[in-house]
Amino acid sequence: xxxxxxxxxxxxxxxxxxxxxxxxxxxxxxxxxxxxxxxxxxxxxxxxxxxxxxxxxxxxxxxxxxxxxxxxxxxxxxxxxxxxxxxxxxxxxxxxxxxxxxxxxxxxxxxxxxxxxxxxxxxxxxxxxxxxxxxxxxxxxxxxxxxxxxxxxxxxxxxxxxxxxxxxxxxxxxxxxxxxxxxxxxxxxxxxxxxxxxxxxxxxxxxxxxxxxxxxxxxxxxxxxxxxxxxxxxxxxxxxxxxxxxxxxxxxxxxxxxxxxxxxxxxxxxxxxxxx
Amino acid sequence: xxxxxxxxxxxxxxxxxxxxxxxxxxxxxxxxxxxxxxxxxxxxxxxxxxxxxxxxxxxxxxxxxxxxxxxxxxxxxxxxxxxxxxxxxxxxxxxxxxxxxxxxxxxxxxxxxxxxxxxxxxxxxxxxxxxxxxxxxxxxxxxxxxxxxxxxxxxxxxxxxxxxxxxxxxxxxxxxxxxxxxxxxxxxxxxxxxxxxxxxxxxxxxxxxxxxxxxxxxxxxxxxxxxxxxxxxxxxxxxxxxxxxxxxxxxxxxxx
Numbered sequence: 113x114x115x116x117x118x119x120x121x122x123x124x125x126x127x128x129x130x131x132x133x134x135x136x137x138x139x140x141x142x143x144x145x146x147x148x149x150x151x152x153x154x155x156x157x158x159x160x161x162x163x164x165x166x167x168x169x170x171x172x173x174x175x176x177x178x179x180x181x182x183x184x185x186x187x188x189x190x191x192x193x194x195x196x197x198x199x200x201x202x203x204x205x206x207x208x209x210x211x212x213x214x215x216x217x218x219x220x221x222x223x224x225x226x227x228x229x230x231x232x233x234x235x236x237x238x239x240x241x242x243x244x245x246x247x248x249x250x251x252x253x254x255x256x257x258x259x260x261x262x263x264x265x266x267x268x269x270x271x272x273x274x275x276x277x278x279x280x281x282x283x284x285x286x287x288x289x290x291x292x293x294x295x296x297x298x299x300x301x302x303x304x305x306x307x308x309x310x311x312x313x314x315x316x317x318x319x320x321x322x323x324x325x326x327x328x329x330x331x332x333x334x335x336x337x338x339x340x341x342x343x344x345x346x347x348x349x350x351x352x353x354x355x356x357x358x359x360x361x362x363x364x365x366x367x368x369x370x371x372x373x374x375x376x377x378x379x380x381x382x383x384x385x386x387x388x
Numbered sequence: 389x390x391x392x393x394x395x396x397x398x399x400x401x402x403x404x405x406x407x408x409x410x411x412x413x414x415x416x417x418x419x420x421x422x423x424x425x426x427x428x429x430x431x432x433x434x435x436x437x438x439x440x441x442x443x444x445x446x447x448x449x450x451x452x453x454x455x456x457x458x459x460x461x462x463x464x465x466x467x468x469x470x471x472x473x474x475x476x477x478x479x480x481x482x483x484x485x486x487x488x489x490x491x492x493x494x495x496x497x498x499x500x501x502x503x504x505x506x507x508x509x510x511x512x513x514x515x516x517x518x519x520x521x522x523x524x525x526x527x528x529x530x531x532x533x534x535x536x537x538x539x540x541x542x543x544x545x546x547x548x549x550x551x552x553x554x555x556x557x558x559x560x561x562x563x564x565x566x567x568x569x570x571x572x573x574x575x576x577x578x579x580x581x582x583x584x585x586x587x588x589x590x591x592x593x594x595x596x597x598x599x600x601x602x603x604x605x606x607x608x609x610x611x612x613x614x615x616x617x618x619x620x621x622x623x624x625x626x627x628x629x630x631x632x633x634x635x636x637x638x639x640x641x642x643x644x
Contacts, residue, residue, distance in 0.1 A: 187550055207552045214550045220543045223642040224565045234551040236561070265642050 132201035134211070135165030135288035135321035137186070142195030144181065154346035156182060156192070161340055161349060165288065168315060168322045172332040173342030174382050179325045180217075182347070183293050186323060187214045199289055209234050213282030213320075217294040219274035221266040221281075227253060228262035231280045238285075252280035255314060272303040276310070283318065292324045296331070305363070308334055312361060329382075333374045334361055341381045350381050430612045439616035448601070455597040458514060458586045459579075462521025467578055470526040471571070474533025484534075495531060499524040499585065503592050512593040517586050524585035525578045532574030536567035569640035576632040583625055 144156040156178045163169045171179045184190045186197050188207040197204045199211050221230045229236075232249035240248075253262055256276040266274055275295055282290050295311075296304045308331060315322055326332055332339050333355060341351040353374060357365055365371055412432050419426035430438075442448045477483045477491075503520060510516035540563055548562050590599025598617060605614040 189546065189550055207550050209551045214547075216543065216547065218543060220541075220547045222544060222547075222562070222565070224568075233547075233561075237548075237551055237553050237557055267642060 133165040134200040136198075136200060137163040137169075137289060137321060137323065138196075138198040138201075139182075139186070140196045140198065142182070142185070142192045142197065144178075144185070144192045144194075157346045157348040159195070159347070159349060161352070163321055163323065163338070165321050166319045168312075168324065168335060168337045170332040170336035170339045171323065171325045171342060172327065172329065172339055172378055173347060174344045175327060177342045177344050178347030179342050180293050183214075183291050183323065183325050187212055187291050189214075209237075209285055209287060211287050212289045212291055213285065213287040215275075215278050215282045215290065215292045215295045217297050219266070219271075219278040221274055221277055223266050226263050226265055227258060227269065227277050230266070230277055231284050233281060234285050248284055249280070252284045253277070255283070255317065256280045257310065270303075271299050272307055275299065275307060279311070279314065283314075283320070288321060290320045290322050292322065294325050294327070297326070297328075304328075304331070309361075311335065312359075316360070329375045329378045330366065332378060333357075333371055334366065339374075339378065341378050343381070351377070353377060428611065430615065435612055435615045435619060438612040439620060442613060442616055451596055451598050451601055454514070455586060455590065455599065458517040458521060458590075458597065459582050461518045462525060462582045462586060463579060465518070466522040466526040466582070467529050467575060469522075470529025470578075471533045474530040475537060477530075478534040478537035491527065491531060495527050500588060503589060506589070507593050512595065517589045517594070517597070520589045521582045521585045525581045528581055529574055529578050532570060532577070533567075536570035536574070537563070539570055540566040569636065572632060572636045572639060576629060576636065579628055579632065580625065583621075583628075587621065 139159050139161050142156060142159040143154070145152045145154045147153075159182060161169075171182065173179045181190065185192050186199075186204060188204045199208075202211075204212070221227075222233065225233065228246065228249050231252050232240075232245040235245040235248060250262060253259060256279055258273060258276055258280070261269065261273065266277070269277065278295070279290075279292075282292075292311075296307050299307060311322075312335065324335060336353075336355045339351075339353040339355060340349050341353065342348065343350045355374060357368075357370060415429070415432040418424040419429050419431045426434075477487050499520075502523065506516055506520045506523070510519055544562050544566065545558065548558050553561065587597075587599035587602075590597035591603040594600040594603075598621065602614060602617045602621075605611075605617065
């Protein structure tokens with residue numbers, strides 16, 4: 113009975129409600145042009161997409177297509193000429209670490225800080241009390257599987273471990289969105305595979321909205337709910353692919369025809385625009 | 389560190405001590421045995437005794453204090469000024485383009501050739517030593533600070549920005565720790581440069597200071613106090629150098 117009245121009273125406006133949820137992202141007709149010596153160079157053209165809260169979205173495209181620039185704009189680190197980026201229904205106008213965490217291609221840890229202090233860095237900037245900082249950073253290190261490495265410095269960690277610390281740093285303020293700019297690009301193939309699985313495990317535990325940039329087709333299909341394929345410069349979205357492979361994803365799925373079909377579809381776009 | 393390294397390290401240390409000990413033993417034995425003229429090379433223990441006597445004289449202690457003050461004053465003026473100008477120039481691409489080549493030209497010139505000009509314009513007193521010390525050191529600090537600023541990784545700044553760091557936080561939490569190892573090394577070299585410049589200026593023309601004493605003893609062939617002075621300055625320089633290196637190691641352990 114109570115359920116019925118509740119259903120009647122709350123107006124059914126699913127679209128707005130979804131767009132206002134904290135982790136939702138909307139990139140609204142975004143374009144950007146770089147000034148250059150020979151005149152302006154269009155970099156991004158009419159980028160338009162939405163990601164519901166909790167989705168894993170992968171941006172894939174050839175080098176120089178502007179996918180990293182787009183991610184930096186979503187992080188509030190660069191501004192676009194036109195269009196808007198909304199996160200949880202509110203525009204992104206500058207860095208906003210409480211809404212958006214960022215993980216960069218190189219882990220970019222501070223070499224003079226321990227793993228724990230690197231993770232706690234965003235909290236230190238906001239003057240969170242040292243005891244609480246340590247507790248929350250330690251929780252994050254546990255989440256990324258680095259229990260017992262808190263007091264190590266970055267040069268004492270492997271490439272994969274450093275990237276785990278960077279992910280922990282991105283998550284420590286519990287932002288609803290995690291932006292990842294080719295985070296595994298500098299890792300070797302095997303580490304990269306393992307980090308993909310790790311990321312999916314962390315994602316399934318935290319249910320963040322993830323926007324993940326890569327140029328690896330296999331990685332895109334393996335990780336994504338949805339893939340946005342970008343063209344070479346000027347970057348525009350040329351295809352949107354929903355990946356319906358079941359979760360949890362496994363290594364064996366990469367041998368399935370569906371997996372190959374999706375990878376071939378992305379490659380078709382990239383090769384097609386890239387006529388040799 | 390493996391066990392082999394540790395054993396090798398101990399062996400190396402023993403050899404070093406043996407080498408230093410050997411030199412001292414020769415220094416003592418050769419003049420005593422008459423193989424070397426003891427007017428030319430007085431035995432080590434005699435030199436140490438002379439040093440002890442010198443340290444007992446208030447005039448000598450006054451000279452030491454003068455030299456120390458000159459070095460400290462020169463360093464205290466040159467290091468912050470050099471660091472400040474280094475920061476300002478390194479942070480401005482425009483100023484860098486103007487000043488960089490000029491600074492490099494200046495840095496390459498031996499500073500000692502300007503000593504007579506300093507005497508002609510400032511005399512031979514305390515502040516002439518300080519001025520010459522500053523002149524010799526400032527440029528080194530300035531160039532090192534520039535290098536330190538340029539060693540700050542843009543990616544680290546990007547990370548700090550992405551987590552909403554303020555300007556002050558970026559200064560204190562990214563710039564300073566990034567620059568510290570290079571800055572400390574620069575300061576260590578700056579101390580050595582100042583030391584050299586001040587003692588050189590004292591030896592060239594002065595009425596006070598340990599450099600002046602050494603010069604006088606040398607002129608008059610007074611080997612015992614001369615060697616005692618050399619011994620004292622060498623030990624002081626080594627101690628200061630090692631003290632800063634100790635701080636460097638503590639602050640720069642991550643630089644490997």
